[in-house]
Amino acid sequence: MSKLCVNIDHVATLRQARMTIEPDPIFAAAEAIMGGADGITLHIREDRRHMQDSDLFRLRKSIQVPLNLELAATPEMLKLAIKALPDMVMVVPEGRNEITTEGGLDILGDTDRLHEFVQKLAAQQLPVSAFIDADSSQIEAANKCGFDVCEIHTGPYAEAVLENNFSLDHPNVVTEREHVRTAVAHVLRLGMKCNAGHGLTHVNVRGIASIPGISELHIGHSIVSKSIFIGMRQSVAQMKRTIEEASP
Numbered sequence: 237m238s239k240l241c242v243n244i245d246h247v248a249t250l251r252q253a254r255m256t257i258e259p260d261p262i263f264a265a266a267e268a269i270m271g272g273a274d275g276i277t278l279h280i281r282e283d284r285r286h287m288q289d290s291d292l293f294r295l296r297k298s299i300q301v302p303l304n305l306e307l308a309a310t311p312e313m314l315k316l317a318i319k320a321l322p323d324m325v326m327v328v329p330e331g332r333n334e335i336t337t338e339g340g341l342d343i344l345g346d347t348d349r350l351h352e353f354v355q356k357l358a359a360q361q362l363p364v365s366a367f368i369d370a371d372s373s374q375i376e377a378a379n380k381c382g383f384d385v386c387e388i389h390t391g392p393y394a395e396a397v398l399e400n401n402f403s404l405d406h407p408n409v410v411t412e413r414e415h416v417r418t419a420v421a422h423v424l425r426l427g428m429k430c431n432a433g434h435g436l437t438h439v440n441v442r443g444i445a446s447i448p449g450i451s452e453l454h455i456g457h458s459i460v461s462k463s464i465f466i467g468m469r470q471s472v473a474q475m476k477r478t479i480e481e482a483s484p
């Protein structure tokens with residue numbers, strides 16, 4: 237069964253809407269862990285629109301499951317990662333005007349810079365993950381760059397589910413799921429670890445959780461959204477149950 241890493245950025249999004257102290261992402265992480273989260277993820281964005289550096293250091297001190305730090309490959313973020321020493325660094329592309337991460341990294345188009353970035357993290361024994369589209373040339377490039385993990389972008393699959401009345405059997409959904417499945421197998425063949433995420437929900441997660449070989453699913457928005465109504469602990473527990481039921 238794939239592990240579940242819960243991204244709690246949107247708890248901080250709500251806090252930052254008022255620039256105040258609640259809701260506190262540290263409490264959200266504790267509740268998520270009590271609901272069964274196997275890891276906690278936060279994204280420190282260049283504009284600090286949700287998580288703040290202080291959240292990272294407080295989480296580092298307070299949680300006892302792996303902490304994943306998502307960031308863009310910039311000198312500022314490199315320094316922050318080396319200072320905080322998370323359990324895994326997840327490199328994502330970052331556009332200033334995007335609402336959320338919009339696509340995978342273009343490793344092929346930025347090989348030298350990313351290779352150097354990964355090497356600097358590797359020197360601190362930090363495992364590094366590349367968030368990439370289900371694309372064989374990007375997977376090959378991630379391997380050459382020295383990434384330990386590929387996280388396959390499940391956004392296109394999630395979009396296909398939304399566009400087709402939540403049917404997991406619609407041919408377009410099946411095609412997108414197949415792209416993810418093929419990509420996972422490719423990542424594993426090259427000896428890297430494979431994770432997946434983005435846009436996964438309590439409804440569509442079954443199609444991805446049933447793919448063999450995915451170590452971790454990284455899920456945020458849907459879990460935080462449902463937590464407003466049923467609580468974080470229950471929202472995570474429900475997601476875990478669905479993953480378990482669907483697992484190969």
Ligand code: PXP
Nearest residue numbers: 337367433434435454455456457
């Ligand atoms: N994985 C990566 C690399 C992401 O950037 C995000 C969004 O922050 C997620 C997973 C989680 O996506 P979602 O919030 O849509 O579940």
